[in-house]
Amino acid sequence: MRRWTRRAVAAGMSLGLAACQGQTKGGAPLPAGEAAASPVSRKLAQYTPVRLTADVASLSEKERRMIPLLIQAAQAMDTVFWRQAYAPRDSLLGTIADSATRRYLVLNYGPWDRLDGNQPFVPGIGQRPPGAEFYPRDMSKEEFETAAAKSGSAGQALRSLYTMVRRDSGGGLITVPYHQVFAEATARAAGKLREAATLAEDAGLRRYLGLRAKALETDDYQASDMAWLDMKNNTVDVVIGPIETYDDELFGYKAAHEAYVLIKDKKWSARLARYASLLPGLQRGLPVPAAYKREVPGSDSDLNAYDAVYYTGQANAGSKTIAINLPNDEQVQLKKGTRRLQLKNAMRAKFDKILVPIADQLIAEDQREHIEFDSFFANVMFHEVAHGLGVKNIINGRGTVREALKEQAGALEEGKADILGLYMITRLQQQGELEQVNLDDNYVTFLAGIFRSIRFGASSAHGRANAAQFSFFEERGAFARDSSTGRYRVDFPKMRSAVDALAEQILRFQGDGDHAGVSRFMGERARLSPRLQQDLERLGTRGIPVDIVFEQGVDVLGLER
Numbered sequence: 095m096r097r098w099t100r101r102a103v104a105a106g107m108s109l110g111l112a113a114c115q116g117q118t119k120g121g122a123p124l125p126a127g128e129a130a131a132s133p134v135s136r137k138l139a140q141y142t143p144v145r146l147t148a149d150v151a152s153l154s155e156k157e158r159r160m161i162p163l164l165i166q167a168a169q170a171m172d173t174v175f176w177r178q179a180y181a182p183r184d185s186l187l188g189t190i191a192d193s194a195t196r197r198y199l200v201l202n203y204g205p206w207d208r209l210d211g212n213q214p215f216v217p218g219i220g221q222r223p224p225g226a227e228f229y230p231r232d233m234s235k236e237e238f239e240t241a242a243a244k245s246g247s248a249g250q251a252l253r254s255l256y257t258m259v260r261r262d263s264g265g266g267l268i269t270v271p272y273h274q275v276f277a278e279a280t281a282r283a284a285g286k287l288r289e290a291a292t293l294a295e296d297a298g299l300r301r302y303l304g305l306r307a308k309a310l311e312t313d314d315y316q317a318s319d320m321a322w323l324d325m326k327n328n329t330v331d332v333v334i335g336p337i338e339t340y341d342d343e344l345f346g347y348k349a350a351h352e353a354y355v356l357i358k359d360k361k362w363s364a365r366l367a368r369y370a371s372l373l374p375g376l377q378r379g380l381p382v383p384a385a386y387k388r389e390v391p392g393s394d395s396d397l398n399a400y401d402a403v404y405y406t407g408q409a410n411a412g413s414k415t416i417a418i419n420l421p422n423d424e425q426v427q428l429k430k431g432t433r434r435l436q437l438k439n440a441m442r443a444k445f446d447k448i449l450v451p452i453a454d455q456l457i458a459e460d461q462r463e464h465i466e467f468d469s470f471f472a473n474v475m476f477h478e479v480a481h482g483l484g485v486k487n488i489i490n491g492r493g494t495v496r497e498a499l500k501e502q503a504g505a506l507e508e509g510k511a512d513i514l515g516l517y518m519i520t521r522l523q524q525q526g527e528l529e530q531v532n533l534d535d536n537y538v539t540f541l542a543g544i545f546r547s548i549r550f551g552a553s554s555a556h557g558r559a560n561a562a563q564f565s566f567f568e569e570r571g572a573f574a575r576d577s578s579t580g581r582y583r584v585d586f587p588k589m590r591s592a593v594d595a596l597a598e599q600i601l602r603f604q605g606d607g608d609h610a611g612v613s614r615f616m617g618e619r620a621r622l623s624p625r626l627q628q629d630l631e632r633l634g635t636r637g638i639p640v641d642i643v644f645e646q647g648v649d650v651l652g653l654e655r
Contacts, residue, residue: 512560
């Protein structure tokens with residue numbers, strides 16, 4: 095990997111960080127003066143605008159024509175996700191006169207602040223239902239489990255990733271498949287994917303788009319997941335459908351709709367390709383007994399770098415993703431592996447606009463030289479690689495880790511990926527695979543990244559995972575805080591040992607399917623101490639944003655509609 099100085103602007107990564115004008119997809123800051131008068135202005139100020147651009151001039155004429163069609167398909171996922179996150183959107187918007195509150199509601203896809211533990215910011219709205227709109231709001235966990243226990247088929251339907259749980263005329267629980275509940279929006283998306291497929295010059299992309307369109311209409315995603323992993327030479331890409339389960343905080347069963355429209359950077363991707371081949375050896379070296387690493391990662395996994403040009407749905411709600419590891423289907427992962435997508439333009443924006451300013455405030459002055467974009471990129475990249483390590487099925491053979499850990503699965507999996515990513519960088523450097531890497535850079539940048547991600551809040555799986563890591567590392571002496579400056583310094587040997595210890599703990603939790611143990615661990619660890627809370631608040635008073643909000647679309651890209 096090529097080295098970057100911490101403030102350098104990477105060649106070819108045009109971000110156009112001009113302030114947004116008016117409302118953009120997912121919300122945007124208010125014009126100057128208007129925001130200052132709004133009670134929600136401080137919340138809006140947590141986000142800094144980024145123009146989501148890419149080099150479309152290098153695309154073929156047909157590829158440029160595909161992009162608007164894929165964006166239209168992605169916009170249909172926005173329609174679906176609103177119904178999953180907060181169904182009475184229009185009626186609520188009609189009651190709100192304050193433009194700042196309206197914009198913040200759009201940014202959060204509902205009246206609950208995703209950076210503040212889903213606390214309501216609209217007066218009188220009440221607390222967010224933990225099951226969002228996936229389940230009846232008056233349904234208890236006990237009622238659900240009783241209904242699921244009636245038969246195997248009932249339990250399978252109720253726990254399905256792709257069903258909404260509703261009540262029948264007698265008040266009992268029933269399920270309705272996504273493709274029926276959201277038929278109009280999914281048909282619209284499927285039509286645009288098929289139209290885009292007629293323009294696809296790459297046979298693999300053409301096949302994937304057709305299969306993904308069918309999947310949206312049937313809720314059967316395995317064939318399209320396989321096709322997505324098979325295609326290797328496409329430049330334009332789209333990730334679309336019900337994918338992540340973060341918004342289901344009741345059980346973690348229900349996948350929410352989202353989409354990304356992407357353009358591959360083939361030169362960067364070529365640099366990353368060789369790391370995927372190292373997965374089997376990394377799996378064998380994990381610091382746990384054999385039972386916890388007996389699964390063999392799929393050999394078809396690959397790493398690619400992209401410029402993202404459009405986000406919608408769950409991906410666009412609150413804090414924004416900068417890397418993707420998909421598909422989530424455990425059977426597909428074991429058979430073919432996964433694809434790791436590094437969204438380098440969004441990643442670069444977060445490094446320059448957020449991570450570097452955080453380091454200036456919270457990292458000891460003599461260690462700030464270790465804050466490097468290459469290290470940030472590597473930490474994020476190997477985080478995604480690490481999702482493929484460990485086990486997907488608990489070691490007693492009674493189901494998947496995701497099913498066993500329920501609502502705790504998401505945060506623990508993100509914590510695993512963080513820690514194993516750093517563990518892998520360490521091992522690969524020691525093995526001579528990353529000869530140019532200075533591990534001290536990765537560790538200090540990792541600590542600054544913890545501060546960045548904790549600010550996503552308790553409603554974010556990444557925020558909870560990083561809060562737990564901070565507590566664990568602090569207890570192990572992996573870093574120390576200077577009371578006179580309020581800044582932190584990494585103890586490198588203790589950080590290495592703490593990484594190994596936490597990796598073992600998380601892998602055992604997953605392999606054992608220990609829901610009670612994980613709940614206890616997260617309950618104790620994923621809380622902020624008063625001192626840490628004060629340090630994080632200091633970042634806000636310095637005007638350092640928590641995350642980014644996009645100005646995006648065909649107009650930003652300079653494409654014809």
